[in-house]
Amino acid sequence: MALRCGLIGSPGCGKTTLYNAMTAAGASSFDAAELHRATVEVPDPRVTELVRLYEPKKIVRASVEIADIPGLAAGDATANSRAPRLLSHIKEADVLIHVVRCFPSAGGKPNPIHDVELVDLELMAADSVTLERKRDRIVKRARTGDKEAAREMADCERVLSRLHEGLPARRQELTAREKESTSECNLMSRKPVLYVANVAAPDDMQGDTVALLRSWAEKERAETVAMCGRDEADISELPAGERAPFLAALGLTELSIERLIHAAYLELGLVDFFTAGDREVHVWTCRKGDKAPAAAGKIHTDMEGGFVRMEIIPYSDLIALGSEDAVAKAGKRRIEGRDYEVQDGDVVFVRFTPPRS
Numbered sequence: 001m002a003l004r005c006g007l008i009g010s011p012g013c014g015k016t017t018l019y020n021a022m023t024a025a026g027a028s029s030f031d032a033a034e035l036h037r038a039t040v041e042v043p044d045p046r047v048t049e050l051v052r053l054y055e056p057k058k059i060v061r062a063s064v065e066i067a068d069i070p071g072l073a074a075g076d077a078t079a080n081s082r083a084p085r086l087l088s089h090i091k092e093a094d095v096l097i098h099v100v101r102c103f104p105s106a107g108g109k110p111n112p113i114h115d116v117e118l119v120d121l122e123l124m125a126a127d128s129v130t131l132e133r134k135r136d137r138i139v140k141r142a143r144t145g146d147k148e149a150a151r152e153m154a155d156c157e158r159v160l161s162r163l164h165e166g167l168p169a170r171r172q173e174l175t176a177r178e179k180e181s182t183s184e185c186n187l188m189s190r191k192p193v194l195y196v197a198n199v200a201a202p203d204d205m206q207g208d209t210v211a212l213l214r215s216w217a218e219k220e221r222a223e224t225v226a227m228c229g230r231d232e233a234d235i236s237e238l239p240a241g242e243r244a245p246f247l248a249a250l251g252l253t254e255l256s257i258e259r260l261i262h263a264a265y266l267e268l269g270l271v272d273f274f275t276a277g278d279r280e281v282h283v284w285t286c287r288k289g290d291k292a293p294a295a296a297g298k299i300h301t302d303m304e305g306g307f308v309r310m311e312i313i314p315y316s317d318l319i320a321l322g323s324e325d326a327v328a329k330a331g332k333r334r335i336e337g338r339d340y341e342v343q344d345g346d347v348v349f350v351r352f353t354p355p356r357s
Contacts, residue, residue, distance in 0.1 A: 002039055002063040003285065005264055006093030010115045011071035013101040014198040014229045019068035021232035022257040035089055036068035042272075042283070043258045046345065049319050050274060050281045062272055062283040064261055067093065087126055091186050095264050096193045102209045102226070103200035112197070112213040123189040124163045130185045131160045155181035163189070171220050192267045196260070197226040202250045204228075223263040227256045271344035274315065275299065286342055295342040296350045306353035310336045315345035 009015045016036065019025065023038040042062040051059055069089045090096070098119065100112045135156050141149035155178045162172050169190035174182070195217045197210040204210065205226040214224040228250055235246045236255060247253060265271075269288045273295065274281065286295045297304030313324065317332040327333050342348070
């Protein structure tokens with residue numbers, strides 16, 4: 001399944017412009033659409049090298065789904081008639097890309113912290129409603145002596161109290177028990193966030209406004225990417241071979257989609273590994289720290305249940321030595337068991353026992 005990124009932000013932040021820069025979709029900011037959505041392949045030069053080496057019949061790259069969610073204004077998350085659809089789009093996202101206006105507009109000078117807090121308030125207001133509904137569902141059970149219901153209710157009350165104090169769930173340092181008690185609520189203010197400082201000109205990427213947003217993001221250990229959304233949207237419409245000089249004029253070597261995906265992977269703790277052969281080169285994604293059976297399960301569920309071992313070739317060794325045989329002769333091909341944590345760039349071969357029919 002593709003990594004799902006939800007673009008959020010205050011109206012006028014340039015969110016749809018950024019969406020176009022990432023997807024080259026040419027979406028309009030004025031079409032009154034509830035949502036723009038596109039799936040893009042994850043750029044990865046390692047795939048090109050593996051294809052050159054194996055000449056496979058099929059190539060499957062990792063992909064990312066980008067959803068341009070309508071802008072959040074004050075009261076939208078609870079009072080707006082489209083609130084249920086708006087919130088469902090946010091709940092579907094694995095990571096939120098919060099686009100922040102860092103350029104002057106008709107509304108005046110940029111105020112990034114105000115804009116961030118405005119959106120956070122909307123998410124917290126919606127989360128409060130969700131937690132209150134859960135509390136109301138279990139209050140009778142708790143009062144009749146159901147210890148589990150009483151525990152869940154107390155956990156929800158603590159999270160709710162901190163939301164009312166203006167602290168998003170992702171900054172509350174929830175205990176394992178609080179996370180368990182509120183997991184069914186799918187709290188939006190708990191979702192991982194990375195920030196995009198949308199600027200008007202390349203020089204502004206190093207300006208005070210971006211520095212202010214970056215400092216804010218660092219307090220919650222979040223990534224910040226600065227970009228010229230309008231210029232990159234224009235460049236994204238050019239053929240790939242003609243983009244380099246225009247990106248260089250912005251001081252860049254790659255489009256925003258690449259930088260944002262790298263930031264999203266870092267935010268979520270994701271790594272890519274490969275299966276490769278003359279039939280197919282395939283990119284798979286798992287969480288950093290996943291053990292070999294769990295990673296094998298990404299390829300096929302039978303591989304996780306019947307896991308025996310995983311043979312590993314580090315990508316760098318495979319490219320440097322030029323073939324699997326050369327890697328084996330150099331002693332670089334390893335056999336790992338169930339406790340092995342799959343690393344970014346591993347080329348894997350899974351040995352497993354198929355289930356009995």
